[in-house]
Amino acid sequence: ADGADLVVVCTPIGAYAAIGEAIAPRLRNGAIVSDVGSVKQTVVRDLGPHIPEGVHFVPAHPVAGTEHSGPEAGFAELFQGRWCILTPPPGTAPEAVEKVGELWRQAGMMLEHMTPAHHDHVLAITSHLPHLVAFSIVGTAADLEQDLRQEVIKFAASGFRDFTRIAASDPTMWRDIFLNNRHALLDVCGRLLEDISRLQRAIRWGEGEEIERLIEASREIRRSLIDANQA
Amino acid sequence: ADGADLVVVCTPIGAYAAIGEAIAPRLRNGAIVSDVGSVKQTVVRDLGPHIPEGVHFVPAHPVAGTEHSGPEAGFAELFQGRWCILTPPPGTAPEAVEKVGELWRQAGMMLEHMTPAHHDHVLAITSHLPHLVAFSIVGTAADLEQDLRQEVIKFAASGFRDFTRIAASDPTMWRDIFLNNRHALLDVCGRLLEDISRLQRAIRWGEGEEIERLIEASREIRRSLIDANQA
Incomplete structure (x- = not known):
């Protein structure tokens, strides 16, 4: 995470608190932290408190996938025509939300905003x-x-x-x-x-x-x- | 069913008793009656009593299909590599069982024998x-x-x-x-x-x-x- 513009957490959700703790000191001012987890309330609860002042937090859930996991399970059309749900906390900088949204739009996804609940x-x-x-x-x-x-x-x-x-x-x-x-x-x-x-x-x-x-x-x-x- | 060598009943199972009653008088000696129903005990119970002496009764279940029904829902590969289950009553003429089995084998199916239960x-x-x-x-x-x-x-x-x-x-x-x-x-x-x-x-x-x-x-x-x- 050292000096990164964007960090996307892609692990089982149970590891988020530990990951938040580990990356927090390394996040530069203005960086964006996002994720791809399938549950959003506990992500906000577990990862949110570790995000330092000045770092943007944009939880996301690209709703696509197969029964396979890991980086090898990806393929070019995986996200094509599917929906990505963004659940930024109230007050998140719109430019940060837009950047994360654009990433998934480029992968072929349609965007939707929701509350975590x-x-x-x-x-x-x-x-x-x-x-x-x-x-x-x-x-x-x-x-x-x-x-x-x-x-x-x-x-x-x-x-x-x-x-x-x-x-x-x-x-x-x-x-x-x-x-x-x-x-x-x-x-x-x-x-x-x-x-x-x-x-x-x-x-x-x-x-x-x-x-x-x-x-x-x-x-x-x-x-x-x-x-x-x-x- | 008049003079037919083989009659294969392909309706919802609830209609079998009425169908048995309707076709019984028209079945010629030596004919075979089979079906494709997904339940076999009640098929034996509902259709069996209507089969005249001298007519063979070979219930069968070709285990293949899609969510679509009716004659238009068939396609050439539907039965390929799938199993057909035959449940002839004890004492059924082996030649009759063989004929029904051969019909499904020609469609690409593998055969299995079971009791209806x-x-x-x-x-x-x-x-x-x-x-x-x-x-x-x-x-x-x-x-x-x-x-x-x-x-x-x-x-x-x-x-x-x-x-x-x-x-x-x-x-x-x-x-x-x-x-x-x-x-x-x-x-x-x-x-x-x-x-x-x-x-x-x-x-x-x-x-x-x-x-x-x-x-x-x-x-x-x-x-x-x-x-x-x-x-």
Whole structure:
């Protein structure tokens, strides 16, 4: 960080406090500190207090990625047409926000501003909950006895496969995301469990119309995704 | 069905009893009746009693497909390298089983024999539960207020998107699958809810090692899928 114009922190979120402490004395006046973390409230909490007076702090979340991690996992089109969310604290210098935004715009991203709390709420439903569920369902299958497990692999094309891709994501990175967004995540997870229970109950009691109605509602969302070029 | 050598029933499973009744008087001696349904115990129960003496009954499940339904949803490579599961009742003429198997082999499929009960158990975890969960999680997102919903669409690339593809599947077809495999499905769904609760609890109580352990276990399954060419 010595004398750098811009420092972008790209580690699991759990390391941010230690990183903040380590880089703080080396940041020059007028430098910008940003990051790419998937949770923003705890980033502001953990990294914010270490940012010296005269250094700009522009937390960002380029919402793109695959199940692979690390510098080798990048590729030229990774950010193309995706959204980058900026969550600068109130009073941050607009030029600093603009510089970080321009960096991601050059990579092909569209920009969006949010408060850290709103960011964490939106990402809890679009990203953190799907990962929690994918890890769980793949784990449930893994726990089935060895014989059946071979068959889970064989017949994965029937739906299971779609869940395994994101379940291959990095454990440390996801441990930190879950722990750092626990309130929003537990809230949406509670909602999902209610919804699964409702469908489960409709199946147990043979309520065909209710089942069809629930399925129909979720098809509509898929159509919206296709219309928005995010499918 | 008049004078046909082979009749393959390809409708939602809920229609099988009525179809069996309608085609029974028209089946010629030596004909074969098969199907492509995703549940096999209730197919044997609903279609089996209508099959006349002298007609062969070979239920089959070609495990392949997309979220699209109907004849237009087919394409040349759909069945290539996938598995077809045959569940003929005990005592079925081997030549009839061989004929149905050969049909799917010619389409590029590999063959597997199972009892209807075992089939329904395996498919409950590999296909029916993933669909139940996908419908639910997409429904949970859809229920969030209109404002947030636009953002769910925008940031879907972060994980949510993987669930929406299978959630776009046909409501009538899936209503019938859920209702006709309810016992096996409710069993695996109960297991999943236990597993989600365990992860949820670990997140609430900040048990980082437990979270990492659960995520690590599910990565292993993904590797097996890649090794088996089913990823």
